[in-house]
Amino acid sequence: xxxxxxxxxxxxAIKTATLHAVTAAAEIAKxxxxxxxxxxxxxxxRAAADAGAKVAGVAKVxxxxxxAYDHGLAENWGPxxxxxxxxxxxxxxxxxxxxxxxxxPRVAAMLDVMQISDISAVxxxxxxxxPIYAGNALATVQSKDAIKIITVxxxxxxxxxxxxxxxxxxxxxxxxxxxxxxxxxAELSKSERPELTSARxxxxxxRGMQSGDNFPLLEKVADRLGAAVGASRAAVDAGFVxxxxxxxxxxxxxxxxxYIAVGISGAIQHLAGMKDSKVIVAINKDEDAxxxxxxxxxxxxxxxxxxxxxxxxxxxxxx
Amino acid sequence: MKALxxxxxVVDYNVKVRVKADQTGVETANVKMSMNPFDEIAVEEALxxxxxxxxxxxxxxxxxxxxxxxxxxTALAMGADRGVLVQTDVELQxxxxxxxLKAVIDKEQPEIVIVGKQAIDDDCNQTGxxxxxxxxxxxxxxxxxxxxxxxxxxxxxxxxxxxETIALKLPVLVTTDLRLNEPRYASLxxxxxxxxxxxxxxxxDELGVDVTPRxxxxxxxxxxxxxxxxxxxxxxxxxxxxxxEARVI
Numbered sequence: 001x002x003x004x005x006x007x008x009x010x011x012x013a014i015k016t017a018t019l020h021a022v023t024a025a026a027e028i029a030k031x032x033x034x035x036x037x038x039x040x041x042x043x044x045x046r047a048a049a050d051a052g053a054k055v056a057g058v059a060k061v062x063x064x065x066x067x068a069y070d071h072g073l074a075e076n077w078g079p080x081x082x083x084x085x086x087x088x089x090x091x092x093x094x095x096x097x098x099x100x101x102x103x104x105p106r107v108a109a110m111l112d113v114m115q116i117s118d119i120s121a122v123x124x125x126x127x128x129x130x131p132i133y134a135g136n137a138l139a140t141v142q143s144k145d146a147i148k149i150i151t152v153x154x155x156x157x158x159x160x161x162x163x164x165x166x167x168x169x170x171x172x173x174x175x176x177x178x179x180x181x182x183x184x185x186a187e188l189s190k191s192e193r194p195e196l197t198s199a200r201x202x203x204x205x206x207r208g209m210q211s212g213d214n215f216p217l218l219e220k221v222a223d224r225l226g227a228a229v230g231a232s233r234a235a236v237d238a239g240f241v242x243x244x245x246x247x248x249x250x251x252x253x254x255x256x257x258x259y260i261a262v263g264i265s266g267a268i269q270h271l272a273g274m275k276d277s278k279v280i281v282a283i284n285k286d287e288d289a290x291x292x293x294x295x296x297x298x299x300x301x302x303x304x305x306x307x308x309x310x311x312x313x314x315x316x317x318x319x
Numbered sequence: 320m321k322a323l324x325x326x327x328x329v330v331d332y333n334v335k336v337r338v339k340a341d342q343t344g345v346e347t348a349n350v351k352m353s354m355n356p357f358d359e360i361a362v363e364e365a366l367x368x369x370x371x372x373x374x375x376x377x378x379x380x381x382x383x384x385x386x387x388x389x390x391x392x393t394a395l396a397m398g399a400d401r402g403v404l405v406q407t408d409v410e411l412q413x414x415x416x417x418x419x420l421k422a423v424i425d426k427e428q429p430e431i432v433i434v435g436k437q438a439i440d441d442d443c444n445q446t447g448x449x450x451x452x453x454x455x456x457x458x459x460x461x462x463x464x465x466x467x468x469x470x471x472x473x474x475x476x477x478x479x480x481x482x483e484t485i486a487l488k489l490p491v492l493v494t495t496d497l498r499l500n501e502p503r504y505a506s507l508x509x510x511x512x513x514x515x516x517x518x519x520x521x522x523x524d525e526l527g528v529d530v531t532p533r534x535x536x537x538x539x540x541x542x543x544x545x546x547x548x549x550x551x552x553x554x555x556x557x558x559x560x561x562x563x564e565a566r567v568i
Contacts, residue, residue: 071483071485073485074448074451074458074460075457075458078452097479098460098461098476098477098478098479099478099479101444101460101461102448102458102460102461103448104448105413105444105445105446105447105448105449105452106448106449106451106452106458107452108414108445108449108452109414109417109448109449109450109452109453110452112414113414113533114412114413114414114532114533114534115413115414115443115445115449116534117442117443117444117445118442118444127537131442131542132345132440132441132442132539133330133336133345133439133440133442134439134442135542136335136336136338136345136541136542137336137338137345137539137540137541137542138539138540138541138542139536139538139539140536140537140538140539140540141534141535141536141537142534142535142537143533143534144533144534144535145533178457179488180456180457180487180488181457181458181459181485181486181487181488182485182486183483183484183485184473184484184485184486185483185484186478186480186481186482186483186484187481187482187483187484188480188481188482189480189481195479197479201567201568225568233497236497236498237497237498242481242482243463243477243496243497243498244477244478244479244480244481244482246497249439249442250357250436250437250439250496250497252479257567258561258565258567258568268332268335269332269439275545278565278567279561279565279567280545280548281557281561287550292547292550293547294545294547295547295548296548296549296565297548297549297550297551297557297560297561297565298548298549298550298551299550299551299553299554299557300550306554309554310554310557310558313554313555313558314558314568317558317562
């Protein structure tokens with residue numbers, strides 16, 4: 001019985017998000033005395049399968065080539081993952097991205113098992129730690145089901161090395177299209193900046209930014225630091241920026257080296273998404289804002305004065 | 320066509336939860352409870368479909384302890400037509416809730432079911448997808464826009480990199496994301512009216528559903544507390560500290 005990781009890829013390479021799940025899978029495989037397999041599906045994704053076989057710790061890549069698996073439609077992926085789960089896999093893992101969160105509960109219900117969502121630690125082959133109540137409590141849960149369906153909190157596991165492995169690739173039969181849903185179009189944010197979930201530095205804006213028109217202030221600093229730009233739920237709710245900027249309980253969970261919170265008060269739901277960052281900086285005009293309780297460095301004052309100053313100061317030191 | 324929405328009674332989002340000293344869970348006695356915020360968005364969306372003439376009736380479902388009736392009343396006060404409560408004191412996990420929902424849906428035959436993408440207590444993000452699987456329906460999770468057409472739905476979803484639009488056959492399961500709509504407040508007259516709307520109450524046994532939990536919670540702990548740091552006096556001092564003390568830039 002092996003541990004299976006469902007891979008996300010761009011047909012050429014395995015996404016970093018998936019490498020975090022490989023690490024969690026390796027911990028489970030070690031506890032269970034088994035090995036790690038990876039599923040790569042889509043059309044024209046052999047190169048990604050080859051890349052998957054090089055990921056440290058992956059013993060075998062299962063490659064299902066079929067256009068039905070493009071765009072990650074859960075209705076089509078579900079039967080394939082169920083077939084593999086029943087065919088010799090004790091655990092199936094995916095990272096808790098929107099793809100993983102969409103697919104895995106569907107798989108779990110088809111197998112009549114309870115999913116273990118968003119695990120942050122592996123205790124044993126059947127026992128895991130997962131945050132609840134926006135990370136204000138940690139639950140240790142034991143699964144009584146025969147097959148464990150798991151999503152993994154990326155920030156809680158270091159990514160596996162993308163190279164150095166020597167797994168094999170085995171082509172498998174797909175299960176075809178379910179005929180229930182189809183992809184229409186995607187409008188993906190175009191940005192030269194790093195992705196939020198893998199950025200080393202993040203600068204986020206909250207309601208204090210007052211308008212989406214003021215986000216370029218943050219973007220200037222972001223570009224100086226090679227940072228990603230994020231936002232609080234309040235800023236998304238107010239329509240300043242799109243939802244894919246959102247950091248928090250109901251958005252993205254991040255843990256960069258440096259997180260700069262600008263005009264963010266520090267609601268529980270925002271802290272849930274960023275409090276595992278290594279260093280937190282808060283810039284806010286309200287010196288009693290809860291964000292200062294978690295910030296390593298706090299700066300009280302008007303962000304419209306301080307952020308441009310920060311940009312100048314960084315420019316001075318870089319030149 | 321009928322629409323069914325599922326609403327969950329959770330600790331209010333403004334409450335700072337406390338872990339119990341015996342590590343069995345979090346304190347819920349004498350704590351303010353409310354409808355899960357994503358479920359409010361689900362109720363609102365169903366009401367808008369009814370107001371647009373696409374849906375004839377909105378049924379609000381909840382499962383759990385007797386007080387879940389209050390959560391259903393909130394949905395009725397917003398405008399839902401009637402309620403269904405599956406009452407039990409057993410801890411309900413998402414798979415069990417999905418099975419209860421299936422049993423009710425098999426009777427009620429709605430063509431669209433809308434639920435919140437995630438409950439803010441257990442943060443599972445499972446029930447909707449599980450229900451779609453059990454029904455053999457397509458699923459549109461994390462919806463930010465819903466267009467109901469003839470025999471199909473077109474849904475725009477919030478995905479990690481931006482937005483994605485998919486087309487699905489009816490009947491369909493939709494889970495709500497933040498930007499789908501802004502839920503209305505219940506007006507006083509509507510709160511009064513809601514008291515007279517019917518709520519059918521049943522038990523898991525009557526529906527023939529085994530709700531025994533599959534996950535056993537061994538313990539619940541408080542996470543390590545993050546220590547607050549220092550306030551700095553100027554931008555120059557901040558940059559200096561980030562460079563020389565924290566060494567992150």
